[in-house]
Amino acid sequence: MKDFINGLPKVELHLHIEGSLEPELMFELATRNQVRIPFESPEAVRAAYQFTNLQSFLDIYYQGANVLIHEQDFYDLTWAYMLRCKQDNVIHTEIFFDPQTHTERGIPFDTVINGISRALDQAKKELGISSQIIMCFLRHLDETSAFKTLEEALPFKDKIVGVGLDSSEQGNPPEKFARVFKTALQAGFKTVAHAGEEGPAQNIYDAIEMLGVSRVDHGVRCIEDETLVSQLAESRMPLTVCPLSNIKLKVFKTMAEHNITDLLDKGLCVTINSDDPAYFGGYMTDNFLAVAQAHPLSNSQLAQFTLNAIEASFISDEDKANYC
Ligand code: HPA
Numbered sequence: 570m571k572d573f574i575n576g577l578p579k580v581e582l583h584l585h586i587e588g589s590l591e592p593e594l595m596f597e598l599a600t601r602n603q604v605r606i607p608f609e610s611p612e613a614v615r616a617a618y619q620f621t622n623l624q625s626f627l628d629i630y631y632q633g634a635n636v637l638i639h640e641q642d643f644y645d646l647t648w649a650y651m652l653r654c655k656q657d658n659v660i661h662t663e664i665f666f667d668p669q670t671h672t673e674r675g676i677p678f679d680t681v682i683n684g685i686s687r688a689l690d691q692a693k694k695e696l697g698i699s700s701q702i703i704m705c706f707l708r709h710l711d712e713t714s715a716f717k718t719l720e721e722a723l724p725f726k727d728k729i730v731g732v733g734l735d736s737s738e739q740g741n742p743p744e745k746f747a748r749v750f751k752t753a754l755q756a757g758f759k760t761v762a763h764a765g766e767e768g769p770a771q772n773i774y775d776a777i778e779m780l781g782v783s784r785v786d787h788g789v790r791c792i793e794d795e796t797l798v799s800q801l802a803e804s805r806m807p808l809t810v811c812p813l814s815n816i817k818l819k820v821f822k823t824m825a826e827h828n829i830t831d832l833l834d835k836g837l838c839v840t841i842n843s844d845d846p847a848y849f850g851g852y853m854t855d856n857f858l859a860v861a862q863a864h865p866l867s868n869s870q871l872a873q874f875t876l877n878a879i880e881a882s883f884i885s886d887e888d889k890a891n892y893c
């Protein structure tokens with residue numbers, strides 16, 4: 570099973586690039602940029618990654634991003650992630666970034682996007698890994714800030730395939746961003762949103778209805794609504810599930826209790842992803858292994874996760890055939 574998973578080509582659809590910042594690189598960038606971080610060593614950083622819920626993670630995660638200042642930092646961050654993709658046999662990845670985490674600190678939008686996309690261009694050429702970029706709005710911030718961010722993205726439309734919605738789900742429902750997403754769709758962006766991670770199943774309905782999403786990020790709480798589960802299966806609405814993340818943030822107590830195989834059995838287009846691998850203890854292969862160790866899965870079921878991810882990806886229809 571281990572060999573099969575190692576060799577299986579993988580497609581990642583739910584990865585926050587800021588969440589791939591390993592403590593070692595965090596220290597290197599802190600020194601290079603003379604930014605203070607409240608830890609003595611990379612080991613001390615890792616030891617602090619004990620989360621009780623989504624918010625307890627987000628507080629530490631936004632703090633970690635403070636070491637990212639220059640275009641080269643965003644390049645280094647992204648390049649390190651792409652090297653991990655190569656190791657894990659990831660053939661295509663769709664990367665989230667959170668512009669407001671940086672622009673709110675005075676880092677220009679173009680510094681962030683240029684650093685990320687330079688590394689992705691190099692990865693396509695040198696590692697043979699294709700990619701797309703999705704820009705997420707922080708849902709704890711207001712609609713005005715999201716509209717401003719959308720405006721800032723327009724000159725870089727050729728580099729950004731879609732917009733997403735992340736950060737604190739509770740208290741920040743999809744409807745808060747319905748008008749921003751409508752404008753983004755009109756501008757030609759695809760849309761996705763985190764929904765049904767910590768928030769109720771209703772957020773999944775609303776992300777589909779009000780935000781016009783092409784896929785739902787996480788979405789595991791759909792299980793609480795039988796009608797919704799049937800609707801998701803019938804429409805093949807993809808769910809980008811992040812198993813290790815869900816355990817670390819206590820969405821499920823144990824991997825054995827995770828519902829991913831249940832959802833796969835019910836015919837949903839579920840995929841396996843790493844979310845914030847530097848914080849949650851694993852990249853793509855680790856996530857596949859963790860699921861397969863807790864749930865009996867055949868090779869064809871494991872491969873189905875990759876087939877689902879290709880189906881759910883923003884790879885153009887004519888190119889999709891080359892990935893199957
Ligand atoms: N949920 C919401 N916001 C996030 C996440 C997540 O899992 N990771 C990074 N930002």
Ligand code: ZN
Pocket residue numbers: 583585735763786844
């Ligand atoms: Zn996420």
